[in-house]
Each structure stands twice: as C-alpha cells, then as structure tokens.
Amino acid sequence: MRFTATDVFDYYKPSKCVRRVALRARDVPEQETDTSFMNLLRNLGLAHEAEHLASLAGVVSVAKGDPEDRERRTLEAIRSGAAVVFQPRFRVGVSLGGEPCELVGEPDFLVRAPGGAGYFVRDSKLARNVLSSRHEGIQRQLQVYGLLFERAVGKPPAGLEVHAGTGDIVRVAYDGDAAVLASLDEQRRMRAASPDLYEPVGWTKCKGCGYEARCASEARAAEDVALLTTVNLERARELHARGIGKIGQIAAAVDDPAHHDYFWTGKKKPVHKSFVAGLLRSAEAYLSKADIPIAAPALPSASHFAMFDLEGLPPYIDDLEKVYLWGLKVFGQRPSGYLPAQAGMGADGDREGWFAFLGVAERLLAEYGSDLPFVHWSNHEKDKVRKYVERYGDPAGVAARVLENLVDLLSVTKASVVTPLPSYGLKTLEGHVGFRRRLTEANGAWSIASYIEATECDDPVARERIVGQILAYNEEDLDATWAVLQWLQRLPA
Secondary structure (H helix, E strand, C coil): CEEEHHHHHHHHCCCCCHHHHHHHHCCCCCCCCCCHHHHHHHHHHHHHHHHHHHCCCCEEECCCCCHHHHHHHHHHHHHCCCCEEECCCEEEEEEECCEEEEEEECCCEEEECHHHCCEEEEEECCCCCCCCHHHHHHHHHHHHHHHHHHHHHCCCCCEEEEECCCCCEEEECCCCHHHHHHHHHHHHHHHHCCCCCCCCCCCCCCCCCCCHHHHHHHHHHHCEHHHCCCCCHHHHHHHHHCCCCEHHHHHHHHCCHHHHHHHEECCCCCEECCCHHHHHHHHHHHHHCCCEECCCCCCCCCCEEEEEEEEECCCCCCCCCCEEEEEEEEEECCCCCEEEEECCCCCCHHHHHHHHHHHHHHHHHHHHCCCCCEEECCCHHHHHHHHHHHHHCCCCCHHHHHHHHEEEHHHHHHHHEECCCCCCCHHHHHHHCCCCCCCCCCCHHHHHHHHHHHHCCCCHHHHHHHHHHHHHHHHHHHHHHHHHHHHHHHCCC
C-alpha cells in the first residue's frame, strides 16, 4: 500500500465523501474536471508560494531530481542546519491495520526554528482561514507531514505551519505519531469500502468531483430521495437508514406506523412534523414532473423592474473581495439597455466601480421612480452593497434606497412554488422556464478566470474582447432573472 500526504484530500475535496475514496482506490475513471478556473487557482497557488520563497533567506532547494536523491538531500540539508529547505521529500514505512505501507510527502518548506531547535514544516495555501472546519483537509495534510518528519528525522517537528492566503503564518498543533496513524488507518478503511456504498448526491456537495456525472446518473436511475430540494444530506441518510431510498416510497412511508415517530409529533392529536409538508410536495412534483404552486409570489406591484447581478472576486483571490462588475438592466413598459458599472484596472479601480454603480442606480431611481424594485438572485448582492457602503460610503443615500428596494427572487421562488428540479439555482431554473443562453459554457468561475486573464493582458484589443465576453455573460444572467420573474407572475393562483 502507498499513501501520499495529498491523498487525504480524496475524502475532503470537493466535500466529504467516502465513496470517492473507494472509487479512486480502484482506479475507476473520472470525468474531466479541469477548467480555466482551476488553472487560475493553480497558478495563483504557485505565485503565492513563489512570493513566500522569495522572502526567505538561506534557502536550500531540493525541488528537482529523482525521488530517492531528493529524499537523501533533504536529510543532508537538515543535518547541515540549512535555514530553509524548499520542496523537501520524505518517504517512510508504517504499518496500517497490520499491513505494511509506504508513506510519502513533499511539504513546501522546512524552516529552521530560532536557535536551531529543529524545523517547522510549512505549506503555502490560498485558504485564508485554514483552522476552519471547511479546511480540515489542509490540517490533516499537515499532520501527515509531521509524522513523516518525525519518522525520517527521529524527532517531532518544531511545529506545523501554513503560509495562508492572507500572508500570515498560521500554526497547526501536531497531534503526534499515534493520532496521525489512526487517521491514516481510517483513510485505509475508506479505501477498502465498497464502491457501491451509499453516498447522497448534492448540488453543491458533488460540484467539481470527478464522479459527479456517474453518481448523479445512478441517483436519477434509482429516483433517490437525495434528488429532492427539500432533502439535505443528513435527511437522505436518515431516510435510507429506514429503508426509504426512493422518492416513490415517501408518501406511503409517512403513513406507515413503522415510521410514525420520524414523520409525526404529538400523542393525542398527531400532526406532521414541520418538514413533512415540504417533503411530500417535493416528492409529488418530482414524480408528476410538474410544478406545484404553494403561494402567490411576493412580488411588488410595479410597471418596471431593475434586474441586478454582480461579478466579483472571492476572498482567496482578492483581499478586498472586489466586485469588478455591477450589472443592471430595466425591464417592463420602458425597458433600458444593459447598464454595466465596471471597476477600473488601476489602483483606485474598486472605488471607481462602486461610484459608477451608484451613478447608474441614481439615474434609474430618478427615471423610473424611487420605488423601482432591484431584483437579484440570493443574498449575494445585498451583502456586497452593504459591504461597499462600509468600505466607501453612500454620500447621496443611493445605496440605502437600493437596499430598501431589493427583491431576492430566489427566496420568492422557494416560497411560491415547488419544482421537480434538483436545485433552485438560477441556471437550473432558467431552462425549466424556457430561457436559453448563447454562452452555454460560461458561469461564475469562468467569469472570475476571464477577469484575471483580462487584468494580466497587455494587448488592449484582446483585453476588450475578454471584457466584452464577461459583460455578455452578465447580461444573460439579468435576462434569465427576468425570465424567471415573468414565469412566477404567470403561475396559477
């Protein structure tokens, strides 16, 4: 058996899944998951590492050469007291579950502790909050590096560290030899698990996994309960544990005395638990392949609606969480054209983009009335407007009026209708209501990667072409949001 320190991510990326570990252990082919966004993250990660490397003195690099030579030179550099060892390599033998195992790892840095008292094992990561549960895989990987160092050098490392996306050096406590071996043994057991082990599919859980298409296809063929929007991962596992694995079994199971305690509450006058009504509606919609209206859409009565969508950089790419495009477009009796407010490419570009947005919003409020609804999808736009008010202010009170007039169409949709779809994502729902995109391959990750490409492009013509594609994608988001709003307005009472 052979483990590398990065194998721990088989379980954690893109989300916790034992089945993925078992499938990979059997070399089951995966779908292509490489995208321009993933390439961007890789390049950013390499640049982050290179920047840190350039800040260190007395570096001995063992990054190149055949594996055995690198392992030998790593130990030589440690014995000679090198200030920093770049890209060391360790290989040791351990026993897992009574089986011999070769364990290999290549941390980014070994940094000599003050006074020469050992070495810190340090890895560069784009993650900004490496101690959160979301980044448990990073912490596990560092633990494996700690074990490798201890076994190869003969004593524990001075500590484990992460050079985080913030630039800070974050300390991770080393759990020790026995704890890391127990963790690796758990990984070994996951490898040995059946590839047919049940794992609920999930719209966000499975995105980016190499087995996403495979598992989704199997779930659809089985009409698995996890396909329902009202069934989260925990609920799916609970239902399966009760033998309720198919959507078609739900209605009968609710009235089955064997499951009374799960679906009902109250002794004298039992009533359904709060989740049951939504579960039954969702199952009915899926099986009938039809929408089930449940309430009149809570939409403002207006002759015009401004669709609102923004494109921005997440915190692990940009410290500011910069919004590089604020998109607006009015629909109704007197529709407007597409009205993008773009951040500039210079040092003050973020602020320029914000005030350009305020200028567009102010003109729309003046032309269409102070009660013009600004319709967006999910909380993202509201959160960003509030953040930018804190960052740059709202001198004329325009952002305050926009915030008062915001309409979250995702929340309205969820409260109004149950669909037979596996997700309430805009790109899922828009096709359901008949909207068709021209830019079928574009999405939020593509937009981010394209924007980074534009900022690094020295050719103004090529940059303008890239930005034009981003604008076209953003406008299609606005058109799709309007299509869903019109569909909601047409729903039967």
